[in-house]
Amino acid sequence: xxxxxxxxxxxxxxxxxxxxxxxxxxxxxxxxxxxxxxxxxxxxxxxxxxxxxxxxxxxxxxxxxxxxxxxxxxxxxxxxxxxxxxxxxxxxxxxxxxxxxxxxxxxxxxxxxxxxxxxxxxxxxxxxxxxxxxxxxxxxxxxxxxxxxxxxxxxxxxxxxxxxxxxxxxxxxxxxxxxxxxxxxxxxxxxxxxxxxxx
Amino acid sequence: xxxxxxxxxxxxxxxxxxxxxxxxxxxxxxxxxxxxxxxxxxxxxxxxxxxxxxxxxxxxxxxxxxxxxxxxxxxxxxxxxxxxxxxxxxxxxxxxxxxxxxxxxxxxxxxxxxxxxxxxxxxxxxxxxxxxxxxxxxxxxxxxxxxxxxxxxxxxxxxxxxxxxxxxxxxxxxxxxxxxxxxxxxxxxxxxxxxxxxxxxxxxxxxxxxxxxxxxxxxxxxxxxxxxxxxxxxxxxxxxxxxxxxxxxxxxxxxxxxxxxxxxxxxxxxxxxxxxxxxxxxxxxxxxxxxxxxxxxxx
Numbered sequence: 077x078x079x080x081x082x083x084x085x086x087x088x089x090x091x092x093x094x095x096x097x098x099x100x101x102x103x104x105x106x107x108x109x110x111x112x113x114x115x116x117x118x119x120x121x122x123x124x125x126x127x128x129x130x131x132x133x134x135x136x137x138x139x140x141x142x143x144x145x146x147x148x149x150x151x152x153x154x155x156x157x158x159x160x161x162x163x164x165x166x167x168x169x170x171x172x173x174x175x176x177x178x179x180x181x182x183x184x185x186x187x188x189x190x191x192x193x194x195x196x197x198x199x200x201x202x203x204x205x206x207x208x209x210x211x212x213x214x215x216x217x218x219x220x221x222x223x224x225x226x227x228x229x230x231x232x233x234x235x236x237x238x239x240x241x242x243x244x245x246x247x248x249x250x251x252x253x254x255x256x257x258x259x260x261x262x263x264x265x266x267x268x269x270x271x272x273x274x275x
Numbered sequence: 276x277x278x279x280x281x282x283x284x285x286x287x288x289x290x291x292x293x294x295x296x297x298x299x300x301x302x303x304x305x306x307x308x309x310x311x312x313x314x315x316x317x318x319x320x321x322x323x324x325x326x327x328x329x330x331x332x333x334x335x336x337x338x339x340x341x342x343x344x345x346x347x348x349x350x351x352x353x354x355x356x357x358x359x360x361x362x363x364x365x366x367x368x369x370x371x372x373x374x375x376x377x378x379x380x381x382x383x384x385x386x387x388x389x390x391x392x393x394x395x396x397x398x399x400x401x402x403x404x405x406x407x408x409x410x411x412x413x414x415x416x417x418x419x420x421x422x423x424x425x426x427x428x429x430x431x432x433x434x435x436x437x438x439x440x441x442x443x444x445x446x447x448x449x450x451x452x453x454x455x456x457x458x459x460x461x462x463x464x465x466x467x468x469x470x471x472x473x474x475x476x477x478x479x480x481x482x483x484x485x486x487x488x489x490x491x492x493x494x495x496x497x498x499x500x501x502x503x504x505x506x507x508x509x510x511x512x513x514x515x516x517x518x519x520x521x522x523x524x525x526x527x528x529x530x531x532x533x534x535x536x537x538x539x540x541x542x543x544x545x546x547x548x549x550x551x552x553x554x555x556x557x558x559x560x561x562x563x564x565x566x567x568x569x570x571x572x573x574x
Contacts, residue, residue, distance in 0.1 A: 077278060095278040095320060096310045117311040119304055119373055120457060134372045137307040139300055141278040142324045222371070243456035244370020 081143045083107065084153025085160075085173020093140045100124045100135040102143075103150060108180045111151040111217045122245030125218035126150050127157075132225045134244075151217035152179035154224060158198035161228065200224045203262035204255075211249035219245045223259050231266050233259070277319045284326050284406075287433060290319075292408040295430035297321040301329065301344040302376035304369070305385050329380070329435070339441060340404075343380025343434040350379075358439055360395040360446030360465050367391055367450045370457050380434040383419065386426040386485070393420070393486030394465030395448050397478030401439040407431040413438065420485035444468035445559035447552040450480070451536075451544045461536040464524070464548035468556050473497065473506050477549070482528035482541045492523035492549065509561045517550050524549035 079090045079102065090106045098117075103109045103126070112135055113123035119134040126135045127149040135148075149157050153174040160172055174182075197205070200223050210216050219242060226233055226241035233241070238259045247255060279297060281287040291297055297319035300306045309315035323329055329344035332354065339357050341350070347365035351374070355362040361379075368374050368391045382390035383403055402413040405428055414427050421427050428434070446467040452458030463480035475496045477489045499516045500506055525546035530538040 095276040096316070098307060098311060118308040119369065122370065122372055125372055131375045132372050133376050134304075136311060137303045137373075137376065139278070139303055139307060139310075139320060139322065141280060141320070142300070142303065142322050144280070240456075241371060244372045246457075 077141065079140050079144055081145060082147040083109070083176070084149055084156065084179060086175055088176060090140070095139075095141060097140045098136045099126070099128075099138040099140055099143050099148065102140045103135060103148075107176055109150055109152055109176065111179070111182070113214055113217055115214070119244075120246070121215070121218070122222065122242075123215050123218040125221045125245065127221060127225065132222050149221070150179070151220055152182045154220060155196055155198045155201065158200070158224060198224060199265060200227065200258070200262045203265065204258045207254050207258035207261050209251065209254040209258035211247075211251045215245055215247040215249075219247070219255060223255075223262070226259070227263055227266065232263055235260075276317065279319055279321045280325060281321070281323075282325050284328060284435070287321065287323060287326055288406060288408050288431075290321055291433050292431045294319045294321070299323055299384060299433060302346065302373075302378055302381050304373050304377040305381060305387075323433075334441070337441060339439050341379060341437045341439060343383075343436055344378045346376060346378050347374035357441045358395075358399065358446075359442050360398055360448050360467055361392060361439065363446070363448040364391045364395040364450075364463075364465065367448070367455075367458075367460075367463075379437055383426065383434055383437070384428075386420055386424050388420075388423065388483060388485055389459050389463075389481040390486070391450065391460060391463065391480065394463050394478030394480045395446070395467075396437065396439070397486055397488050398446060398465040398467035398476045399439050399442070400467070400469075400476050401437050403434060404436045404438060405432045406435050407433070411435070417488070420487075423484045425485075442467065443472075444470040445556040447555045449548040449552050451548070459535065462528075462530070462541040462544050462548075464545055464552055466549070466552045466556055468560055470506060470560065473501060475500070477524065479524070479527060479545055481535075482530040482545050484529065487527060487529075489524040489527035489545075489549065492520050492527060495523055496520045496553070511561070512553065512557050517553055520553055521546040521550040 077093050079093050090102050103112050115121045115123045117136045119137045124135045125132050129146050156174045200220055204210055222242055222245055279290045281290050298317040299321045301323040329342045331342045332345050333340045347368045350365040351362050379392045382392040396416050401416045403419050419427050448465045450463040451461040460481045462482045465478040467476050475493050477493055479487050525542045528542045528545050530541035532538050
């Protein structure tokens with residue numbers, strides 16, 4: 077079957093989708109967006125976390141057919157998503173969002189580097205780098221999406237808030253302390269980096 | 276496999292009538308696991324996500340009509356005052372990602388004894404609204420669970436909503452697991468005080484082939500509270516009464532040994548949870564005759 081939905085602000089079509097296929101599979105295998113990780117396939121680990129109509133969900137537990145006509149944001153589109161939010165949301169020009177081609181080539185590029193003119197990272201991504209919250213990196217995309225959503229609705233979360241918001245994301249390197257540091261850092265930077273402003 | 280995507284409740288009922296083997300999928304938190312692991316290959320998947328009314332709830336004068344797909348997150352955030360027991364239970368479901376998708380309809384449809392909502396539904400005393408093209412009926416929760424992962428629904432029926440009485444007294448929920456998140460209950464216990472009728476109702480999860488009430492414990496406690504005049508006096512419940520209540524609750528279990536825990540442990544833990552949740556709710560009742568407060572508490 078064909079599934080048409082919005083990925084990172086752009087309309088996309090996926091063809092020949094098997095009816096029992098998950099959104100995660102469509103993203104990774106049909107659209108070439110491997111940012112969302114495939115690990116447990118049972119909603120246990122959170123590494124496939126994406127936003128579905130703004131809500132964080134495990135993409136491995138969403139049937140592809142269920143996203144017809146809906147909006148998905150993956151980690152590849154997170155920087156642009158955070159930028160849009162910081163600028164007050166909306167997409168008047170119609171050219172915002174992240175194309176699949178861009179997303180497929182997306183690489184972390186710290187804000188301070190010479191590589192690009194624009195800051196290519198969302199505040200939460202920058203905070204993960206600065207806090208050393210990335211070890212093997214496999215859980216990172218899911219944690220970024222979950223943490224970004226937390227800071228969107230709660231600009232100054234307590235430690236308990238952070239723990240609860242990230243309780244569905246497992247890190248097998250057990251690097252949780254640095255991950256908590258990163259979220260605290262992003263929250264503390266909230267005002268200057270506009271990370272914590274409600275969308 | 277066919278993916279059926281009804282745009283309305285009527286279309287969904289028609290599709291279920293035409294294809295009674297169709298597996299309804301809403302949050303997908305159970306169904307997709309089975310498909311991902313190749314444990315199940317349904318001929319038809321019946322997507323319920325497009326049916327808006329399943330995501331809605333109505334707060335009436337005496338009851339809440341809770342749409343089958345209202346996510347646990349919404350129950351926690353919006354219905355804590357009306358449905359405190361269910362809100363507490365909802366908060367123990369898996370993780371934020373899962374609570375954003377899963378709802379009570381899925382727990383009921385799956386009818387696993389480990390579903391977190393069941394003890395709260397049993398303790399509140401509710402009715403499940405199911406419907407087919409043949410008509411609509413209300414199934415009392417006490418008659419709903421018929422066996423391990425079996426319920427009283429006909430193959431052509433779908434769950435529309437659950438009708439729960441608004442809390443008339445304190446309610447509590449307790450669950451045993453190895454951590455506070457992502458845990459299938461080793462066992463769970465729900466309790467609701469009903470000062471209006473001067474009764475107590477309970478629900479036990481993961482400690483019998485189906486979710487069950489501890490009926491003897493309820494009857495004992497209801498009688499003890501009445502005879503001692505406790506509803507009027509608001510006096511503390513004597514330890515002997517709490518102990519007897521706990522023993523009867525443990526006795527209502529019919530658990531098995533499995534990877535999550537032994538039968539003996541489950542029986543013991545249910546007794547402990549019964550005693551503690553009784554204490555919490557009764558303290559709340561004493562503090563506020565119509566109190567239904569109480570944060571999430573560990574067992």
